[in-house]
Amino acid sequence: MSAEPGQTENQTTIVTGLSNREFLERFAQPGRVGLCGGTTRIDLAIRRAQRRLDESRRWSAWSHAFIFEGPRLDGQHWVIESDIQIHRKNIQVGAQENRLAKYHDENMYPTLAVLDFGLNAQQVATLLREGLELVAGRERYSLRELVGTLIALRKPALRARENLLARERSIYCSALVKRLFLAVGLDLTPGIAGKNTTPEDISRSPVPHVRYLLQREAPGPKVAEAEGKIWTGWRAQLDKIKRRRAKD
Numbered sequence: 001m002s003a004e005p006g007q008t009e010n011q012t013t014i015v016t017g018l019s020n021r022e023f024l025e026r027f028a029q030p031g032r033v034g035l036c037g038g039t040t041r042i043d044l045a046i047r048r049a050q051r052r053l054d055e056s057r058r059w060s061a062w063s064h065a066f067i068f069e070g071p072r073l074d075g076q077h078w079v080i081e082s083d084i085q086i087h088r089k090n091i092q093v094g095a096q097e098n099r100l101a102k103y104h105d106e107n108m109y110p111t112l113a114v115l116d117f118g119l120n121a122q123q124v125a126t127l128l129r130e131g132l133e134l135v136a137g138r139e140r141y142s143l144r145e146l147v148g149t150l151i152a153l154r155k156p157a158l159r160a161r162e163n164l165l166a167r168e169r170s171i172y173c174s175a176l177v178k179r180l181f182l183a184v185g186l187d188l189t190p191g192i193a194g195k196n197t198t199p200e201d202i203s204r205s206p207v208p209h210v211r212y213l214l215q216r217e218a219p220g221p222k223v224a225e226a227e228g229k230i231w232t233g234w235r236a237q238l239d240k241i242k243r244r245r246a247k248d
Helices: 020-027 041-053 100-104 121-136 143-154 173-182 199-203 221-247
Strands: 002-005 011-016 033-037 064-071 077-087 090-099 111-116 210-214
Touching (some): 020 100, 020 111, 041 143, 041 199, 064 121, 064 199, 077 121, 077 173, 090 121, 121 173, 173 199
Parallel strands (some): 011 210
Antiparallel strands (some): 033 064, 033 111, 077 090, 111 210
16 A cells, blocks of 8 residues: 555545555544445446536546445444445435445445545534434435536536425435535535535535545546447436426
8 A cells, every 4th residue: 555645735645555445444434425436327427427527627536425424233334325226126215324335346436535524523423413314314316406416517607506406305425415514514515505516526625624545547448438338328318308308
Protein backbone atom coordinates (compact mmCIF):
# COMPACT_ATOMS: atom_id res chain seq x y z
CA MET A 1 0.00 0.00 0.00
CA SER A 2 1.12 3.55 -0.65
CA ALA A 3 -0.53 6.71 0.63
CA GLU A 4 0.21 10.33 -0.12
CA PRO A 5 -1.66 13.53 0.73
CA GLY A 6 -3.34 15.20 -2.24
CA GLN A 7 -2.88 18.85 -3.16
CA THR A 8 -6.55 19.84 -2.98
CA GLU A 9 -8.66 22.18 -0.87
CA ASN A 10 -9.56 19.27 1.41
CA GLN A 11 -7.06 16.62 2.40
CA THR A 12 -6.96 13.56 0.13
CA THR A 13 -5.11 10.34 0.90
CA ILE A 14 -4.59 8.16 -2.17
CA VAL A 15 -4.44 4.46 -1.34
CA THR A 16 -3.15 1.70 -3.62
CA GLY A 17 -2.44 -1.98 -3.27
CA LEU A 18 -5.47 -2.88 -1.15
CA SER A 19 -8.52 -4.98 -1.94
CA ASN A 20 -11.94 -3.40 -1.49
CA ARG A 21 -12.38 -5.34 1.72
CA GLU A 22 -9.02 -4.25 3.15
CA PHE A 23 -9.65 -0.63 2.19
CA LEU A 24 -13.10 -0.53 3.80
CA GLU A 25 -11.97 -2.36 6.94
CA ARG A 26 -9.27 0.25 7.37
CA PHE A 27 -11.23 3.46 6.68
CA ALA A 28 -14.97 2.83 7.13
CA GLN A 29 -16.23 4.31 10.41
CA PRO A 30 -19.76 5.19 11.65
CA GLY A 31 -20.93 8.50 10.23
CA ARG A 32 -18.46 8.59 7.37
CA VAL A 33 -19.65 8.74 3.74
CA GLY A 34 -18.92 6.05 1.18
CA LEU A 35 -18.70 6.66 -2.57
CA CYS A 36 -18.46 4.01 -5.25
CA GLY A 37 -18.34 3.79 -9.02
CA GLY A 38 -20.38 0.79 -10.13
CA THR A 39 -20.34 -1.11 -13.42
CA THR A 40 -24.05 -1.78 -14.03
CA ARG A 41 -25.97 0.00 -16.80
CA ILE A 42 -27.56 2.50 -14.46
CA ASP A 43 -24.24 3.13 -12.64
CA LEU A 44 -22.49 3.95 -15.91
CA ALA A 45 -25.38 6.15 -17.03
CA ILE A 46 -25.21 8.13 -13.77
CA ARG A 47 -21.46 8.54 -14.11
CA ARG A 48 -21.77 9.79 -17.67
CA ALA A 49 -24.59 12.21 -16.88
CA GLN A 50 -22.38 13.93 -14.30
CA ARG A 51 -19.79 14.82 -16.94
CA ARG A 52 -21.61 18.17 -17.16
CA LEU A 53 -20.08 19.04 -13.78
CA ASP A 54 -16.56 18.76 -15.19
CA GLU A 55 -14.92 21.42 -17.37
CA SER A 56 -13.32 18.73 -19.52
CA ARG A 57 -16.57 16.74 -19.68
CA ARG A 58 -14.94 13.73 -18.08
CA TRP A 59 -17.22 11.09 -16.63
CA SER A 60 -17.61 11.14 -12.88
CA ALA A 61 -15.90 8.35 -10.97
CA TRP A 62 -18.98 8.07 -8.73
CA SER A 63 -22.43 6.57 -9.20
CA HIS A 64 -23.56 5.91 -5.61
CA ALA A 65 -23.22 7.38 -2.11
CA PHE A 66 -24.05 5.87 1.29
CA ILE A 67 -23.46 6.22 5.04
CA PHE A 68 -21.36 3.86 7.13
CA GLU A 69 -23.38 2.68 10.11
CA GLY A 70 -20.80 0.59 11.96
CA PRO A 71 -20.54 -3.01 13.20
CA ARG A 72 -23.57 -4.90 14.50
CA LEU A 73 -24.08 -7.98 16.70
CA ASP A 74 -23.43 -10.22 13.69
CA GLY A 75 -19.88 -8.89 13.56
CA GLN A 76 -20.56 -7.28 10.19
CA HIS A 77 -20.21 -3.58 9.32
CA TRP A 78 -23.48 -2.17 7.92
CA VAL A 79 -24.42 0.82 5.77
CA ILE A 80 -27.51 3.00 5.38
CA GLU A 81 -28.35 3.85 1.78
CA SER A 82 -31.07 4.32 -0.79
CA ASP A 83 -30.65 1.77 -3.53
CA ILE A 84 -32.28 -0.83 -5.75
CA GLN A 85 -31.43 -4.36 -4.59
CA ILE A 86 -32.61 -7.44 -6.46
CA HIS A 87 -31.95 -10.87 -4.94
CA ARG A 88 -33.87 -13.54 -6.83
CA LYS A 89 -37.50 -12.95 -5.80
CA ASN A 90 -36.65 -10.39 -3.12
CA ILE A 91 -36.56 -6.75 -4.27
CA GLN A 92 -35.60 -3.82 -2.02
CA VAL A 93 -36.20 -0.36 -3.42
CA GLY A 94 -35.41 2.76 -1.40
CA ALA A 95 -33.89 3.49 2.01
CA GLN A 96 -32.41 0.33 3.48
CA GLU A 97 -29.64 -1.23 5.56
CA ASN A 98 -27.12 -3.57 3.95
CA ARG A 99 -23.93 -5.29 4.96
CA LEU A 100 -20.79 -3.46 3.90
CA ALA A 101 -19.61 -6.74 2.39
CA LYS A 102 -21.80 -5.80 -0.58
CA TYR A 103 -18.97 -3.46 -1.68
CA HIS A 104 -16.19 -6.04 -1.41
CA ASP A 105 -16.81 -7.10 -5.04
CA GLU A 106 -14.07 -5.40 -7.06
CA ASN A 107 -15.68 -6.24 -10.40
CA MET A 108 -18.95 -4.58 -9.43
CA TYR A 109 -17.34 -1.68 -7.54
CA PRO A 110 -13.83 -1.00 -8.90
CA THR A 111 -13.74 2.56 -7.50
CA LEU A 112 -14.21 3.44 -3.81
CA ALA A 113 -13.74 6.43 -1.52
CA VAL A 114 -14.44 7.20 2.14
CA LEU A 115 -15.13 10.78 3.26
CA ASP A 116 -14.55 11.74 6.90
CA PHE A 117 -16.25 15.01 7.89
CA GLY A 118 -14.99 14.79 11.47
CA LEU A 119 -18.37 14.34 13.15
CA ASN A 120 -18.46 14.09 16.92
CA ALA A 121 -20.21 11.24 18.75
CA GLN A 122 -23.48 13.16 19.15
CA GLN A 123 -23.57 14.10 15.47
CA VAL A 124 -22.91 10.49 14.44
CA ALA A 125 -25.76 9.31 16.70
CA THR A 126 -28.15 11.89 15.21
CA LEU A 127 -27.09 11.06 11.66
CA LEU A 128 -27.67 7.33 12.11
CA ARG A 129 -30.94 7.84 14.00
CA GLU A 130 -32.32 9.98 11.16
CA GLY A 131 -31.12 7.41 8.64
CA LEU A 132 -32.92 4.59 10.45
CA GLU A 133 -36.09 6.72 10.45
CA LEU A 134 -35.92 6.84 6.65
CA VAL A 135 -35.41 3.08 6.54
CA ALA A 136 -38.34 2.46 8.90
CA GLY A 137 -40.49 4.90 6.92
CA ARG A 138 -39.76 2.96 3.72
CA GLU A 139 -38.65 5.97 1.70
CA ARG A 140 -38.67 4.89 -1.94
CA TYR A 141 -35.96 5.08 -4.60
CA SER A 142 -37.26 7.05 -7.56
CA LEU A 143 -35.80 6.69 -11.06
CA ARG A 144 -38.13 9.52 -11.99
CA GLU A 145 -36.22 11.85 -9.66
CA LEU A 146 -32.96 10.77 -11.29
CA VAL A 147 -34.38 12.00 -14.60
CA GLY A 148 -35.28 15.29 -12.90
CA THR A 149 -31.70 15.58 -11.68
CA LEU A 150 -30.45 14.94 -15.23
CA ILE A 151 -32.63 17.80 -16.46
CA ALA A 152 -31.11 20.08 -13.83
CA LEU A 153 -27.59 19.02 -14.87
CA ARG A 154 -28.43 20.17 -18.40
CA LYS A 155 -29.85 23.45 -17.11
CA PRO A 156 -27.67 24.61 -14.19
CA ALA A 157 -30.13 27.37 -13.24
CA LEU A 158 -32.45 24.59 -12.00
CA ARG A 159 -29.91 23.04 -9.66
CA ALA A 160 -30.87 25.21 -6.68
CA ARG A 161 -34.60 24.62 -7.19
CA GLU A 162 -36.78 21.70 -6.21
CA ASN A 163 -36.35 18.68 -8.50
CA LEU A 164 -38.88 19.05 -11.32
CA LEU A 165 -39.92 15.40 -10.93
CA ALA A 166 -39.79 15.20 -7.13
CA ARG A 167 -42.11 12.77 -5.37
CA GLU A 168 -43.27 12.50 -1.78
CA ARG A 169 -41.47 9.95 0.42
CA SER A 170 -38.87 9.29 -2.25
CA ILE A 171 -35.13 9.77 -2.07
CA TYR A 172 -32.14 8.51 -4.01
CA CYS A 173 -28.65 7.83 -2.70
CA SER A 174 -26.81 11.18 -2.68
CA ALA A 175 -29.99 13.07 -1.75
CA LEU A 176 -30.24 10.80 1.32
CA VAL A 177 -26.65 11.62 2.30
CA LYS A 178 -27.28 15.36 1.97
CA ARG A 179 -30.51 15.12 3.98
CA LEU A 180 -28.88 13.22 6.85
CA PHE A 181 -26.01 15.69 7.13
CA LEU A 182 -28.47 18.59 7.17
CA ALA A 183 -29.94 16.93 10.28
CA VAL A 184 -26.60 17.55 12.05
CA GLY A 185 -26.26 21.10 10.73
CA LEU A 186 -23.93 20.47 7.78
CA ASP A 187 -24.90 21.29 4.18
CA LEU A 188 -22.52 19.21 2.08
CA THR A 189 -23.59 20.85 -1.19
CA PRO A 190 -24.52 24.52 -0.61
CA GLY A 191 -26.65 26.03 -3.36
CA ILE A 192 -27.83 22.66 -4.70
CA ALA A 193 -31.30 21.35 -3.86
CA GLY A 194 -31.40 18.04 -2.01
CA LYS A 195 -32.98 16.08 -4.82
CA ASN A 196 -30.66 17.58 -7.42
CA THR A 197 -27.56 16.47 -5.49
CA THR A 198 -25.33 13.95 -7.26
CA PRO A 199 -22.61 11.63 -5.95
CA GLU A 200 -20.09 13.88 -7.73
CA ASP A 201 -21.43 16.88 -5.79
CA ILE A 202 -20.89 14.98 -2.54
CA SER A 203 -17.33 14.14 -3.59
CA ARG A 204 -16.65 17.85 -4.23
CA SER A 205 -18.18 19.06 -0.97
CA PRO A 206 -16.59 22.30 0.30
CA VAL A 207 -17.23 21.22 3.90
CA PRO A 208 -13.81 20.38 5.43
CA HIS A 209 -13.11 16.67 5.27
CA VAL A 210 -10.52 14.00 4.66
CA ARG A 211 -11.00 11.79 1.62
CA TYR A 212 -9.52 8.31 1.41
CA LEU A 213 -9.41 7.27 -2.25
CA LEU A 214 -8.74 3.73 -3.44
CA GLN A 215 -7.00 4.20 -6.75
CA ARG A 216 -6.68 1.60 -9.48
CA GLU A 217 -5.62 1.64 -13.12
CA ALA A 218 -7.87 3.51 -15.55
CA PRO A 219 -10.17 1.34 -17.73
CA GLY A 220 -8.92 0.42 -21.18
CA PRO A 221 -10.49 1.31 -24.54
CA LYS A 222 -12.74 -1.77 -24.55
CA VAL A 223 -14.32 -0.66 -21.29
CA ALA A 224 -14.80 2.86 -22.64
CA GLU A 225 -16.45 1.43 -25.74
CA ALA A 226 -18.79 -0.67 -23.62
CA GLU A 227 -19.67 2.40 -21.55
CA GLY A 228 -20.63 4.25 -24.73
CA LYS A 229 -22.94 1.45 -25.85
CA ILE A 230 -24.59 1.29 -22.45
CA TRP A 231 -25.19 5.06 -22.49
CA THR A 232 -26.83 4.81 -25.94
CA GLY A 233 -29.37 2.32 -24.56
CA TRP A 234 -29.97 4.40 -21.43
CA ARG A 235 -30.47 7.56 -23.50
CA ALA A 236 -33.15 5.78 -25.52
CA GLN A 237 -34.99 5.03 -22.27
CA LEU A 238 -34.76 8.67 -21.19
CA ASP A 239 -36.19 9.77 -24.54
CA LYS A 240 -39.15 7.45 -24.01
CA ILE A 241 -39.82 8.97 -20.59
CA LYS A 242 -39.70 12.48 -22.07
CA ARG A 243 -42.18 11.54 -24.81
CA ARG A 244 -44.56 10.10 -22.23
CA ARG A 245 -44.35 13.29 -20.17
CA ALA A 246 -45.10 15.36 -23.26
CA LYS A 247 -48.29 13.36 -23.86
CA ASP A 248 -49.52 13.74 -20.25
